Amino acid sequence: MDQEYFLREVVSRWGEGSQLTRLPGEYDRNFKVSGRATGILKIMHHGCDRALVETQVAMLNHLAQVDNLPTPRVIPSLEANEIECVETEGTKRLAWMISLLPGQTLASAAPNGLSLMRDIGVSLAQLHVALKDFTHPGLDRTFKWDLKAADWFEPFVPQIHDPARIATVSRVFADYKSSHQLFLKSLPQQAIHNDLNDHNILVIIDGGGTSRVTGLIDFGDILYGPILADVAIAGAYLVLNCDNPIERLARFLDGYQSVHPLTEAEIDAVWPLILTRLAVSVTNAAVMKQERPDDPYVVVTEGPAWQLLDRLDAFDETVIRLRMRKTRHSS
Numbered sequence: 001m002d003q004e005y006f007l008r009e010v011v012s013r014w015g016e017g018s019q020l021t022r023l024p025g026e027y028d029r030n031f032k033v034s035g036r037a038t039g040i041l042k043i044m045h046h047g048c049d050r051a052l053v054e055t056q057v058a059m060l061n062h063l064a065q066v067d068n069l070p071t072p073r074v075i076p077s078l079e080a081n082e083i084e085c086v087e088t089e090g091t092k093r094l095a096w097m098i099s100l101l102p103g104q105t106l107a108s109a110a111p112n113g114l115s116l117m118r119d120i121g122v123s124l125a126q127l128h129v130a131l132k133d134f135t136h137p138g139l140d141r142t143f144k145w146d147l148k149a150a151d152w153f154e155p156f157v158p159q160i161h162d163p164a165r166i167a168t169v170s171r172v173f174a175d176y177k178s179s180h181q182l183f184l185k186s187l188p189q190q191a192i193h194n195d196l197n198d199h200n201i202l203v204i205i206d207g208g209g210t211s212r213v214t215g216l217i218d219f220g221d222i223l224y225g226p227i228l229a230d231v232a233i234a235g236a237y238l239v240l241n242c243d244n245p246i247e248r249l250a251r252f253l254d255g256y257q258s259v260h261p262l263t264e265a266e267i268d269a270v271w272p273l274i275l276t277r278l279a280v281s282v283t284n285a286a287v288m289k290q291e292r293p294d295d296p297y298v299v300v301t302e303g304p305a306w307q308l309l310d311r312l313d314a315f316d317e318t319v320i321r322l323r324m325r326k327t328r329h330s331s
Helices: 002-015 048-061 114-131 147-160 161-187 227-236 245-257 262-289 302-309 316-327
Strands: 019-023 029-034 041-043 085-087 093-098 191-194 201-205 211-216 223-225
Touching: 002 019, 002 029, 002 041, 002 085, 002 093, 019 201, 029 211, 114 191, 114 201, 114 211, 114 227, 114 245, 147 161, 147 227, 147 262, 161 262, 161 302, 191 227, 201 302, 223 227, 227 245, 245 262, 245 316, 262 302, 262 316
Parallel strands: none
Antiparallel strands: 019 029, 029 041, 041 093, 085 093, 191 223, 201 211
């Protein structure tokens, strides 16, 4: 698809734009728009259900009513449409624009210390509080990234090929199905983000090295689910690429529970569900890199996830569980 074409579409539908910079995405085309019409342009994949975009727009409009919540705002077109339709090479695609938030992704930020882990926990809990009363028919769905249905990936585990790694991931999925899946499904459901990875958290680091959350972005995987799923998904990315994963996780949970306490049973399930999300991630990477071998985005988490999973036996789950339980009383 022609980037110049999309620039012309921005100019004609949202006003003057001077430059588009491609951003990563698994299915859709995302562009940073510079110029008079500053924002993030989202060009949806061919065949994208309009209801999915309408659900995201409705959620962002709902969150826009909440003070001090760092989420993007929907930018209507010059025709006052929140969703537009563009056509290229005979293919119609949905397009919409959201505001550009300050900061850099957590994945690209360094250093990111324990205080930031706590701030991320606070921000996620505040998001959950804001979404508690948000309902929309488009949230009633399941798909491969639904942690309640993580066993969807189990038949694809052999595509990992490495026997030792297959055994590790199979063990994680077996534990998930026997001990955690039914519990996850039994919990109250509400609107959740469902993909708060380190590329979907924006942070600013000041001159003194202190960092804070400035954005929670990319609501493309939203659905009805238990808040515990969101906690585990976010936690899965906070324990990667670091020397102190358990302490980082504890500070994250400490921050979360300063706003939204979890039960002891929920806390006990966080670490196993983190492992489940990582097992899902590496299995998905094994599948997708065969389907799209030239797309680096589909394997962006594979290396760090394997670094943790490969040394899974070094983690004492009893010690981790007891450390996480202490976060119920340390905020």
